[in-house]
Amino acid sequence: MGTAARSAFDSDTLRRGIEDKTPTTLLSLYTDDAELRVVDHNTQPSNPRVLHGRNEIAELLDDVYSRDMSHKLEMCIVQGDRAAFSESCEYADGVRVLADSMITLRNGKIAEQTIIQAWDE
Template structure:
């Protein structure tokens, strides 16, 4: 993975952030005014969980990265001011999580993200 021509969004930083052990690198990719919508079994499309700004996003990411689990960036595509990526995660007991995200970019930072996630139950 590399950086798309004309874009400063760095997919290698995304990989290091997703696969890292803390949220700091991943959080660095978000604009201060970013918005994150999460759709899953608990927060369905008509009422998604919406996080506003880096502080709220940081709180969620800190919680995720405090858990004993592995994260892997499966794929990422960047085209202009849009990107899409797939992340897979696994807990030590074998429970898996899959998340697909579509993001809008401004100056190489994520300003809007919609994430759809599912996990083993």
Template sequence: MGTAAAPAFDTEALRRGIEGHSAADLLSLYADDAELRVVDRNTQPSHPMVKHGRGEIADMLNDVYGRDMTHRLEQCVVQDDHVAFSESCQYPDGVKVLSTSMMSLRDGKIVEQTLLQAWDE
């Protein structure tokens, strides 16, 4: 008797979403009750920006991936129910952004994500 495999995380959807500026592709990777924490210069570890649920996460993704800038998935590692990836971005004026994310999965969907980002100033 075999066991059913857990749904796999769709790394190609992650790449398509990031590099193709597709918030819809990215949003499809999140569970309805997902939580996203963002830590950067403005939202430091003791007071991160926290987005709850797909609606709030969608607003953020639409803003970020709707901007006039390039996005590139640099690395992605999937192990069991965890995903880590790095992303590099560049605005037309040359300003660069680098982010890394650590995510927890349930049934192949993101339920928790912590994103750290830094940009040129």
């Protein structure tokens, strides 16, 4: 009888990374060559925003975490080399954002991520 392999991905680190006020912890969860795709009202499925590597992802995270808003990890599910999570955010003026992510893991780090997000308009 075999046992399922456990991912080295740490959802507690993901929670701290999302909910902290700086992106450093969150950025540490990505591989150097990670690819991040963002689908939303502005970058629709036929032409998503695609970021390549930790440097481009760091620029996005620096921008997001420079804003006056809160972030909360709502749910995270990890199974093998795949994970999914939901994040809710709220700007100081009350505008809310919901983002769902599907990720592929390599050696416990995020190698690929697709974010689908929507916000109040």
